[in-house]
Amino acid sequence: MKTYLVGGAVRDRLLDLPVHERDWVVVGATPEELLEQGFRQVGRDFPVFLHPESGDEYALARTERKAGRGHTGFEVHSDPSVTLEQDLMRRDLTVNAMAETDHGELIDPYGGQADLAARRLRHVSPAFVEDPLRVLRVARFAAYLHHLGFTVDSDTLALMRSLSESGELATLSAERIWNEMARALQTGNPEEFLAVLEACGADKALLPELSAAPGARDHLGRATAANAEPEIRFAALCSGLERDQVEALCERLHAPNRFRELAVQWATQEQSLRGPAQLDAAGRLQVLEKTDAFRRPERFAQLLDTLGAMHPEADADFWRNALAACKEVDIAAIAVAGVSGREVGMRLRAERMKRLG
Numbered sequence: 285m286k287t288y289l290v291g292g293a294v295r296d297r298l299l300d301l302p303v304h305e306r307d308w309v310v311v312g313a314t315p316e317e318l319l320e321q322g323f324r325q326v327g328r329d330f331p332v333f334l335h336p337e338s339g340d341e342y343a344l345a346r347t348e349r350k351a352g353r354g355h356t357g358f359e360v361h362s363d364p365s366v367t368l369e370q371d372l373m374r375r376d377l378t379v380n381a382m383a384e385t386d387h388g389e390l391i392d393p394y395g396g397q398a399d400l401a402a403r404r405l406r407h408v409s410p411a412f413v414e415d416p417l418r419v420l421r422v423a424r425f426a427a428y429l430h431h432l433g434f435t436v437d438s439d440t441l442a443l444m445r446s447l448s449e450s451g452e453l454a455t456l457s458a459e460r461i462w463n464e465m466a467r468a469l470q471t472g473n474p475e476e477f478l479a480v481l482e483a484c485g486a487d488k489a490l491l492p493e494l495s496a497a498p499g500a501r502d503h504l505g506r507a508t509a510a511n512a513e514p515e516i517r518f519a520a521l522c523s524g525l526e527r528d529q530v531e532a533l534c535e536r537l538h539a540p541n542r543f544r545e546l547a548v549q550w551a552t553q554e555q556s557l558r559g560p561a562q563l564d565a566a567g568r569l570q571v572l573e574k575t576d577a578f579r580r581p582e583r584f585a586q587l588l589d590t591l592g593a594m595h596p597e598a599d600a601d602f603w604r605n606a607l608a609a610c611k612e613v614d615i616a617a618i619a620v621a622g623v624s625g626r627e628v629g630m631r632l633r634a635e636r637m638k639r640l641g
């Protein structure tokens with residue numbers, strides 16, 4: 285039995301980038317042998333195991349053949365005769381299809397090193413199209429490696445285009461799409477993720493609300509330049525969309541609530557937040573109420589960070605001060621015995637408005 289380090293860890297080490305996860309391939313072994321050594325099987329469809337100590341993933345060398353629609357439609361074949369080269373051949377990109385022995389020797393049958401040097405994201409074989417998720421993966425790698433000058437090879441882009449046109453993208457689950465999108469949002473150039481999806485025509489199927497929105501890439505680029513966190517980047521992406529469009533997008537992607545809420549608030553309140561001078565006291569209070577600033581101050585702070593990232597000239601401090609001033613209203617003094625709940629609410633609003641005039 286032989287084990288090799290494979291995939292992203294080899295790629296990132298050769299690029300001098302931090303390695304987060306190590307994946308290994310085991311050649312010449314059976315599942316029983318790994319189980320005897322204390323490995324735990326995790327893959328139901330694939331022969332994948334976790335190392336008893338490191339927790340790293342070890343997969344038995346395998347070949348895959350498309351046998352139906354969607355990512356479960358694969359025939360997986362794994363036995364001790366499957367070679368390392370065969371396993372590497374089923375992979376998406378040449379830069380992800382290199383392996384390293386225990387002694388640090390590189391095994392590179394498909395030109396991964398040459399493509400690293402040429403800063404090229406290129407498919408290993410025509411079997412690339414067997415997995416539609418690869419359209420998103422390549423877009424994510426383009427975003428992740430953009431700062432080093434990587435681009436997508438034109439033949440690979442053509443395969444991505446034919447995958448997009450085939451309708452296969454519709455078989456991807458919301459979770460898998462969101463996973464790639466969320467990871468792309470954390471790279472140094474998430475706008476490249478969109479650019480690549482647009483270049484191969486995948487944006488229309490995957491993110492139709494954004495593909496129709498002018499400026500989405502610029503907005504994302506701006507938020508990223510301000511070094512904003514992923515939720516803020518996503519909200520920036522939704523700048524200029526109607527509320528229903530943001531909700532439809534988040535529904536389609538099953539975006540977690542913390543992304544959805546901020547994006548909806550930003551899309552609906554961006555203009556008011558930019559121009560408090562154009563609002564009267566009632567309008568200002570309405571912004572604080574609609575954004576639920578009193579009950580959700582952390583999210584309101586994120587909203588102001590979005591404002592700062594997208595419109596550095598805007599007066600985010602105006603809103604910080606406005607909220608602080610409203611919080612000074614002494615509710616206990618208003619909610620005295622005998623005053624109805626409705627009356628308390630009205631007096632509270634009146635007092636807050638005095639401070640926002």
Ligand code: CTP
Nearest residue numbers: 291292293307374375376377380381415417418
């Ligand atoms: N892989 C693939 N096709 C996929 C998913 C994965 O060919 N749809 C292969 C690639 O060789 C990849 C490896 O499996 O390098 C490990 O996958 P994963 O951990 O998802 O990606 P990494 O390349 O390790 O990237 P990252 O470092 O961003 O996790």
